[in-house]
Amino acid sequence: MKFNLLHPADQIVQIMNRIYDSGLTTTSGGNLSIKDDNGDIWITPGGIDKGSLTRADICHVFPDGKIVGPHKPSVELPFHSSVYEKRPDIRAILHAHPPKLVAFSVVRKLPELNIVSNSRRTCGSLTIAPYAVPGSEKLGDNISAEFAKGFNIVVLENHGVVIGGENLFECFMRFETLESTARLQINANKVGKIKTFADSELNLSVTRDHLIMDDFVPNKHTPEECAVRRDMITLIKRSYRCGLFGSTRGTFSARLTDGSFLITSYGVDRAYMTEDDLVLIKNGMKEAGKVPSRSVMLHKRIYEKHPEIRSVIGAEPPHAMAFAVTDTEFDPRTIPESYIQLRYVQRVNFSSVYVDIEKVADMFSERTPVLICENNQILVSGESLLNAFDRLEVCEATAKSIISACDIGEMVHISEDEVKEIDKAFNLK
Numbered sequence: 476m477k478f479n480l481l482h483p484a485d486q487i488v489q490i491m492n493r494i495y496d497s498g499l500t501t502t503s504g505g506n507l508s509i510k511d512d513n514g515d516i517w518i519t520p521g522g523i524d525k526g527s528l529t530r531a532d533i534c535h536v537f538p539d540g541k542i543v544g545p546h547k548p549s550v551e552l553p554f555h556s557s558v559y560e561k562r563p564d565i566r567a568i569l570h571a572h573p574p575k576l577v578a579f580s581v582v583r584k585l586p587e588l589n590i591v592s593n594s595r596r597t598c599g600s601l602t603i604a605p606y607a608v609p610g611s612e613k614l615g616d617n618i619s620a621e622f623a624k625g626f627n628i629v630v631l632e633n634h635g636v637v638i639g640g641e642n643l644f645e646c647f648m649r650f651e652t653l654e655s656t657a658r659l660q661i662n663a664n665k666v667g668k669i670k671t672f673a674d675s676e677l678n679l680s681v682t683r684d685h686l687i688m689d690d691f692v693p694n695k696h697t698p699e700e701c702a703v704r705r706d707m708i709t710l711i712k713r714s715y716r717c718g719l720f721g722s723t724r725g726t727f728s729a730r731l732t733d734g735s736f737l738i739t740s741y742g743v744d745r746a747y748m749t750e751d752d753l754v755l756i757k758n759g760m761k762e763a764g765k766v767p768s769r770s771v772m773l774h775k776r777i778y779e780k781h782p783e784i785r786s787v788i789g790a791e792p793p794h795a796m797a798f799a800v801t802d803t804e805f806d807p808r809t810i811p812e813s814y815i816q817l818r819y820v821q822r823v824n825f826s827s828v829y830v831d832i833e834k835v836a837d838m839f840s841e842r843t844p845v846l847i848c849e850n851n852q853i854l855v856s857g858e859s860l861l862n863a864f865d866r867l868e869v870c871e872a873t874a875k876s877i878i879s880a881c882d883i884g885e886m887v888h889i890s891e892d893e894v895k896e897i898d899k900a901f902n903l904k
């Protein structure tokens with residue numbers, strides 16, 4: 476589904492539903508708008524249940540001020556108009572009160588973006604605007620003054636956030652990423668001291684390796700390939716629903732018996748991904764007309780070096796990532812299932828996934844099926860699609876328990892002798 480082919484009112488309804496369903500706004504809070512090519516503004520109404528909006532509820536505001544629709548537009552229409560006036564490049568605005576970011580806004584701090592490379596790349600930079608009464612001219616002035624300086628993300632003191640973009644999906648990606656970065660920072664603060672990366676290191680992550688792969692046109696799609704495409708899409712959508720993937724973050728691949736593999740495409744919305752959005756990689760070439768995820772070369776090397784690995788996932792789950800942005804060791808000896816699935820998790824430094832994929836690929840083994848890539852992602856391997864997905868879920872659930880344990884007492888790990896007992900019972904090497 477191409478987002479830009481949806482009518483502005485449908486775009487607003489779709490994004491508002493996603494925001495509401497992920498618990499990132501309340502029934503009465505938040506407003507979205509789009510400025511179309513005619514200069515008209517489409518905006519959510521005020522005082523209407525955000526959990527059951529339809530396209531007929533969206534207000535159509537003409538440049539001369541005429542308003543068409545069954546409801547009054549949001550009381551925040553003046554700040555939307557003022558931002559559009561100051562920044563002609565901005566064509567969509569998202570305003571909401573997501574809980575973790577609001578936590579930052581009430582202590583009047585900004586979340587640190589240089590803790591995860593994707594967060595920094597997606598969000599760019601951000602600023603904070605002084606407090607003013609909702610709906611007031613003063614609030615509008617405070618917000619538009621920050622947008623006029625070139626910022627696309629403005630946190631509002633004791634209120635929420637306003638995000639601008641070229642289209643509403645771009646705003647949503649920034650919004651979702653910013654809230655998950657805020658959540659990650661809050662989680663990570665409980666386990667250790669947060670590490671950031673320098674802007675110069677970020678340049679390493681801007682790799683275009685995948686773009687130089689040659690194209691090929693598949694002449695047939697085997698039943699095995701079709702089944703793997705179907706199962707991957709089921710698990711990718713589930714990963715998005717469970718918060719393990721973001722709308723355009725999270726890489727999933729699976730190897731086929733002939734040595735080729737399927738991988739997610741770059742920049743395609745994981746919530747609406749279809750079988751056709753997966754890219755077949757065969758003999759070092761990519762399926763024509765598609766762009767694979769940026770880590771395609773790393774996945775390729777992992778498959779080449781490890782015949783037993785049949786699926787690889789790279790993700791940024793918000794609790795497991797707390798260990799990727801601090802130096803704190805992630806020790807899965809919490810419950811037997813965590814140890815059996817995750818074993819001995821190893822770490823690789825920030826730059827390795829870009830400059831030393833040989834080393835990263837070599838680190839996988841039966842004893843180390845999971846790698847923590849500092850300030851970057853969690854890499855999980857599996858003997859099957861479901862095994863890799865299960866490991867990712869276990870990894871996040873284990874991290875969640877460890878972080879919760881920080882609040883209530885000293886954690887007691889399964890002892891060395893107990894580990895030996897598990898190794899024996901489950902035939903682990």
Ligand SMILES: [Zn+2]
Nearest residue numbers: 505609634635
């Ligand atoms: Zn508000």
